[in-house]
Amino acid sequence: MVESSIIINLKRVNLDLLVVCMKADKTSQLLWFIFLILGIWFSIETVNRTFYGFELVMGTTVFGLGVGLTLHKKRNTSELWDSFVDRRSFFRSQRRTTYMFFFLTVVGFSSSYIFVGEPVSIHVEINDKRISRGKSTSYILAISPEKLGPLDLKVGENFWNSQSVGNMLNIVVKENILGFYVVMDYGTGNKALKKSDT
Structure with missing residues (x-):
C-alpha cells in the first residue's frame, strides 16, 4: 500500500514536471520547428545554386551555433517547481540551435532571392x-x-x-x-x- 502511494506520487511529480516543461517551451518549440524547416530549405537552395554555397552554409551554421551558445541561458531548475512562468528573457530562453536555423534561413533567403546586379x-x-x-x-x-x-x-x-x-x-x-x-x-x-x- 505504501509502495503504491509512492509510485502514484512519483507519477504525479513526473507529470507535473512534464506539463511545466511543455507550457514553458511551447513558443520555443514552435520557433525551432519553423526555423528548422526554413533553414534546411534555404540551405539546400543556396548549396545547389550559389557559387561557394556550401562554404557559405557551413560558415553560417558555425556562426549561428556560436551565437546560440553565447545567448542561451540554462533554466534554473528550482524555478520549475515554483511556477509555469519562465523567468529568462525571450532570447535567452530559445534553444541553441534555434539561432543556427534562424541565421541559415536569413542568409539562405538573402543568398537565393535578393540580388544587386544584372544577369x-x-x-x-x-x-x-x-x-x-x-x-x-x-x-x-x-x-x-x-x-x-x-x-x-x-x-x-x-x-x-x-x-x-x-x-x-x-x-x-x-x-x-x-x-x-x-x-x-x-x-x-x-x-x-x-x-x-x-
Whole structure:
C-alpha cells in the first residue's frame, strides 16, 4: 500500500514536471520547428545554386551555433517547481540551435532571392559529370569558372545526357546581396535554357 502511494506520487511529480516543461517551451518549440524547416530549405537552395554555397552554409551554421551558445541561458531548475512562468528573457530562453536555423534561413533567403546586379552570361567548361543517387536521383555537372568558384550544377536528365566532360556550358548568373553569384539559367551554346525546360 505504501509502495503504491509512492509510485502514484512519483507519477504525479513526473507529470507535473512534464506539463511545466511543455507550457514553458511551447513558443520555443514552435520557433525551432519553423526555423528548422526554413533553414534546411534555404540551405539546400543556396548549396545547389550559389557559387561557394556550401562554404557559405557551413560558415553560417558555425556562426549561428556560436551565437546560440553565447545567448542561451540554462533554466534554473528550482524555478520549475515554483511556477509555469519562465523567468529568462525571450532570447535567452530559445534553444541553441534555434539561432543556427534562424541565421541559415536569413542568409539562405538573402543568398537565393535578393540580388544587386544584372544577369551576366558566362561560358564555362564542364569539369565533371556524375549522378547522385539518394532519396531521388540528381544529375550533376561540375563547373568552376575562374572568378566565381566551384559549383555542382543540378540539371535535368535529358540535358545531362546531351552533355559530356569538356563541353562548353552557357550559364546566366546574378550577384546576390552577399556578394556571391547565383546561377539563374543554364544552356548550351548561345541559347540559355530555363531550368524547367530540361
